[in-house]
Amino acid sequence: MNSSPTEADNPNDGRLIVAITSRALFDLAESHALFEEAGLDAFREHQTQREDEPLAPGIAFPLVRKLLRLNPPKPAPARVEVILLSRNSADTGLRIFNSIEHYGLDIARAAFTSGAPTAPYVRSFGAQLFLSANPDSVTGALDAGIAAATILPSKAPSLSSDQLRIAFDGDAVIFGDESERVSQEQGIDAFHRNEVERADQPLSGGPFRGFLAALHKLQEAFPAETSPIRTALVTARSAPAHKRVILTLRHWGVRLDEALFLGGRDKGPFLETFGADIFFDDSTHNVESARRHVATGHVPHGVRNR
Structure with missing residues (x-):
């Protein structure tokens, strides 16, 4: 693509x-x-x-x-x-x-x-x-x-906020799907080894990198402590695969207000707690969980959707 x-x-x-x-x-x-x-x-x-x-x-x-x-x-x-x-x-x-x-x-x-x-x-x-x-x-x-x-048909979050709250999955959404391909093709242990070995190598940009950058630029128009926009990364990754994500965002110069490393836990309850106005994910399994709690958009990109 x-x-x-x-x-x-x-x-x-x-x-x-x-x-x-x-x-x-x-x-x-x-x-x-x-x-x-x-x-x-x-x-x-x-x-x-x-x-x-x-x-x-x-x-x-x-x-x-x-x-x-x-x-x-x-x-x-x-x-x-x-x-x-x-x-x-x-x-x-x-x-x-x-x-x-x-x-x-x-x-x-x-x-x-x-x-x-x-x-x-x-x-x-x-x-x-x-x-x-x-x-x-x-x-x-x-x-x-x-x-x-x-x-997708979704439920509105029970926790509403005056802030605009947008949540993203990481791999194949904000980032490219190269790490996800390793996980799908070689298993979770190979995925963790890959991320540890390449921790200092920034991930490639996924389909939502440009939108995230534009949203970050919009956030900069407001004081950080009173910003009407709040963003979150909600990913199935966990330690030690978190480091590469953090360093990639730092390399891009992009701020995310919250980062949830869930280690495979269902994302829906966490998104409801965050109060997401919308959540973007490439995984059909994850969007099925998410849409029972918040408005959800499926991103049909990457190895999971081939």
Whole structure:
């Protein structure tokens, strides 16, 4: 897969840009099921008849609301921009924009593709992160070198915070999957030997390295002691494999506020304690545990997903 897009590929003027599909932002389960069962005409009629009825918030709605709250009052330049991508037509998508207005979300840019794939527009908008309910769209974005995740049906965390709280898995998400390949192919003992022997060699960057760097840059706009953003690494690694992770992040000059080395424990309860607004992981086993506790995005990247 390609490396993360460079700044030249992302003309975003230093903003954090997140592209999100309408099915991740709003609860479109009923209308999507109608489309699958009865076809486009029934879907179009359903949406136009209800275009003044606000859609219910979807899994990623709280995340988007917190992201947009990071912006200073206008006319100061925005720190964060959220782009809406939808396979609706502009006509059937009017209900989506009406819902955005109803909830007071500052989302002005959008692409309505009338059934065509939305992922190609992610790079055009300069987004560093793409969230979708469509796994194929997510895979296409990852192949293009953009951090992307499939938003899964999930439970909202019981512990809420005014802070934006984002948690990441390490290998095959923030980092490359070279160490995970050793674990999968040669076993856990070989993995630990590999990490001890290469502790001073930084890990390669994974698909979310660029997004993490952009998030870190955004954090630097706020005092550390009162930052509205908090990040966490939540990894199955444990000692002695922790050292290489810490030294890699130091080498990159990136700060993570919390690091949980769980040694294979289920991640869900720890993510709930952290109060994650979203958690990103490549492992289907881990996301199944996580989504029972917090909003979760599956990153179909690396050796576990081949």
